[in-house]
Amino acid sequence: MAQLDNLYREIIMEHFKNPRNKGLLTDGPYRKYRFKNPSCGDDITIQTKTEANRVSDCRHEGSGCSICCASASILTEMMIGRDVDEAKTIAETFVAMVKNEPYDETIDLGEAEAFQGVRMFPARTKCATIAWLAFLETIKPEGDTNE
Ligand code: ZN
Numbered sequence: 001m002a003q004l005d006n007l008y009r010e011i012i013m014e015h016f017k018n019p020r021n022k023g024l025l026t027d028g029p030y031r032k033y034r035f036k037n038p039s040c041g042d043d044i045t046i047q048t049k050t051e052a053n054r055v056s057d058c059r060h061e062g063s064g065c066s067i068c069c070a071s072a073s074i075l076t077e078m079m080i081g082r083d084v085d086e087a088k089t090i091a092e093t094f095v096a097m098v099k100n101e102p103y104d105e106t107i108d109l110g111e112a113e114a115f116q117g118v119r120m121f122p123a124r125t126k127c128a129t130i131a132w133l134a135f136l137e138t139i140k141p142e143g144d145t146n147e
Contacts, residue, residue, distance in 0.1 A: 005117065007114075008113075008114035008115075008116070008117060009114075011070075011074075011111050011114040012066060012067065012070040012114055012115075013066060013070070014070075015069070015070035015071075015073040015074055015111075016066040016069050016070040016073075019060070019069060019070075019072070019073040020073045020074075020076060020077045021057075021058060021059050021060060021073065021076035021077065021080070022059070022060055022061065022073065023059060023061055024045065024047045024059050024061045025047065025057070025059060028049075029049070030047045030048065030049045030057075030059075031047070031048055031049075031050075031138040031139075032045055032046060032047040032048070032138060033045070033046055033134040033135075033137035033138050034062075034134065035130040035131070035133055035134040036130075037064070037068065037126045037127060037130050039123070039126065040064065040065055040068065040124075040126070040127050041063075041064060041065070042062070042063070042064030042065060042068040042126070042127055042130060043062045043063055043064060044060060044061075044062040044064060044068060044069075044072050044130050044131050044134060045060065045061045045062050045134070046058070046059070046060050046072065046075070046076075046131055046134040046135045046137075046138055047059040047060070047061070047138070048079070048135060048138035048139060050084055050139065053083060053084050053085075054081070054082065054083055054084065055079045055080055055081065055082050055083075055084060055087050055139070056080070056081075057080060058075070058076040058079045058080050058135070059076060060072035060073065060075070060076055060131060064127065065127055067115070067118065067124055067127040067128050068127040068128070068130060068131065070114075071112070071115060071127070071128045071129075071131050071132065072131035074110075074111050074112050074114070075091075075094075075112070075131045075132055075135055077111075078090065078109075078110055078111070078112060079091075079135065084139050087135075087139060088136065088139060089107065090107060090109065090112075091132045091135050091136050092136070093107045093109065094109055094112050094115070094129075094132050095129050095132050095133065095136075097109065097113075097115070097116060097119070098115055098116075098118050098119055098125055098128045098129050099119065099125055099129070100119040115128045
């Protein structure tokens with residue numbers, strides 16, 4: 001169990017130090033959504049491009065703690081190339097897992113499973129979930145989240 005914790009910690013620190021898909025693009029059309037977590041100082045923007053009901057690109061920008069930044073990096077890596085409905089299911093499953101709510105454990109969350117332990121620390125739940133909640137806003141069918 002302790003080894004598992006170490007593996008998860010390594011995944012989080014690796015993404016924090018070497019974030020994937022960081023930096024917003026200016027050539028659209030994209031939808032983006034910004035989420036802040038004042039209790040920790042996290043400030044994350046997620047930008048998503050969808051084409052033919054598929055996530056063709058997903059980027060993140062902002063600053064925050066290691067949990068927040070690593071979860072944004074892992075999110076973008078997991079979502080690119082996914083069907084929008086599948087991406088929505090994965091994001092909702094991740095949020096439920098971190099919040100310690102019932103979720104479908106047969107859904108493969110890949111590296112995002114590294115955040116399982118966050119449920120033990122309710123104060124950090126928001127750190128792990130804001131990127132995913134912002135992502136869900138960017139793929140909502142209605143509305144316009146472009147600034
Ligand atoms: Zn945080």
